[in-house]
Amino acid sequence: MKPTVTLATTRTPDGATMTLHEHDGQHFLKVAGLQLMSTTASSSEEQMAELSCATLPPRPRILIGGLGFGFTLKRVLELTGPDAAVHVSELMPEIVAWNREYLAAVNGRLLDDPRVTTLVRDVYDIIGKASGPDRYHAILLDVDNGPDPFVQKGNERLYQGSGLVRIKAALQPGGRVIFWSAHQDKSFVKTLSRTFRNVEAISAKAYPKAKRFTHTLFIADRD
Template identity: 35%
Template structure:
């Protein structure tokens, strides 16, 4: 595995690595595996299910750029007129443009896409527009119980999810990616949203990935 770049951030170290033989890239955060380019099925499902769950969507918010699988799925939907991506780490945006654009289909060049470099938790409480998005897709951690940094835990509690719900248009859909099932998180969703669903996605090793879907009431 070749290290392409190592970058220090206010939240610690991010590393981009490449397995040239497998044609696979991965991003490591503070020594912990975060994401790679080997599959992407669950990231694409995150978007397709969120966009299929409610009224015909026009505006989508994606929390976390990652390696670009979710964004690639979003730009493929011609119904969308506005796609906003919240990404906390500027270097992840740089890596997408310099090394990973083929995994997103060069989606950052789509005129519908706006990238906001900011902390999602802070942005939701301070700047997020109300009743704006038809769907919100969150993929910034390995799951509600396995966060990249401790501050991200505030996204998955009642206050954080209430802030997310406020950005959704009535009847809009929230989709959350997780590396494993988290029953307590499902229960929290059930207290704030309607029609909570859990979609497992089998992986080659370990527990299935999970996509949580929940709808805001009208």
């Protein structure tokens, strides 16, 4: 049996232990011993990218909140042309460094794509400063575990009324925001509907052959 190797360890902003592991060529990220993501389950992240790119104009500006293992970024780059500007916001510099050092063969090299700008900052702050021509045509938020934060309690402000107004203001007219979530949340759909139009919750699989839909993608469009 092949061993599981701990590649790196750090602390989240809330003080929990975050670890990166490798087993038989696959990588896993854990927080406080609980698995947060893995390279074996990326379908819902890829689907999020596909739904966001379905309505893009020429020369789109796209913001991805949460780098993770880079699967959302990879699919966005596959679906956009050379004139796209893709900003990736990642709060933890260790995640960016681990992608380059340990996951280069997976998706880490995508950070060197000329269309990509990596911002080691809280996506909430980046959203708050987007205005005028710097607004985005699509915002993809794979932050924490969704409306019920797991890594950092401060992330919950993205899913509250004032945070949604902030996101709407950062979108170009007709722009789209998509939230990734590990769970269904009917109350969040109602909250979204107070700020956005065409709100929809779509069930998503963790991997293509999964028998169950375990994740949820919340989609909302700006007028």
